[in-house]
Amino acid sequence: xxxxxxxxxxxxxxxxxxxxxxxxxxxxxxxxxxxxxxxxxxxxxxxxxxxxxxxxxxxxxxxxxxxxxxxxxxxxxxxxxxxxxxxxxxxxxxxxxxxxxxxxxxxxxxxxxxxxxxxxxxxxxxxxxxxxxxxxxxxxxxxxxxxxxxxxxxxxxxxxxxxxxxxxxxxxxxxxxxxxxxxxxxxxxxxxxxxxxxxx
Numbered sequence: 001x002x003x004x005x006x007x008x009x010x011x012x013x014x015x016x017x018x019x020x021x022x023x024x025x026x027x028x029x030x031x032x033x034x035x036x037x038x039x040x041x042x043x044x045x046x047x048x049x050x051x052x053x054x055x056x057x058x059x060x061x062x063x064x065x066x067x068x069x070x071x072x073x074x075x076x077x078x079x080x081x082x083x084x085x086x087x088x089x090x091x092x093x094x095x096x097x098x099x100x101x102x103x104x105x106x107x108x109x110x111x112x113x114x115x116x117x118x119x120x121x122x123x124x125x126x127x128x129x130x131x132x133x134x135x136x137x138x139x140x141x142x143x144x145x146x147x148x149x150x151x152x153x154x155x156x157x158x159x160x161x162x163x164x165x166x167x168x169x170x171x172x173x174x175x176x177x178x179x180x181x182x183x184x185x186x187x188x189x190x191x192x193x194x195x196x197x198x199x200x
Contacts, residue, residue: 073137
């Protein structure tokens with residue numbers, strides 16, 4: 001259902017070109033669940049035909065991703081914390097839990113934001129705890145940009161190399177997600193190992 005709605009929105013906005021890509025990725029990176037592959041894979045295919053420029057696709061995607069992430073970040077920063085302090089007790093979130101989250105992101109916000117941007121289903125949500133914990137904005141934007149750019153390059157390259165073959169796209173996308181999750185796990189493990197070694 002979500003995929004069909006997203007496809008309808010894509011069809012309506014995609015005629016706007018790079019602005020459409022920006023708006024779609026803005027939606028995708030905010031709190032609205034929206035599959036980025038239905039935006040960037042077709043854009044990559046259009047680039048392979050010479051109808052769009054890859055560098056402009058990636059720029060529009062990156063700016064949209066940052067914009068959507070900032071919506072979540074500032075929403076959580078200015079509204080989320082107050083809301084959770086008032087009503088969090090009803091869903092077992094206490095002020096102590098929020099304080100622990102803030103301390104965690106002060107220490108590990110960079111790696112959490114970067115790896116979170118590479119995990120489907122988490123990539124949109126990672127901005128919320130970052131905002132709740134008042135993570136440094138420059139650090140947040142840098143690691144959000146890095147993760148978002150890597151993900152955008154992967155999807156655009158997929159569309160550029162494979163084109164409109166939906167079966168191949170699904171097959172390769174599934175493999176890419178698996179490889180990405182493995183890489184995220186390795187990066188996280190290396191980070192934890194180095195962190196423990198420094199503390200020791």
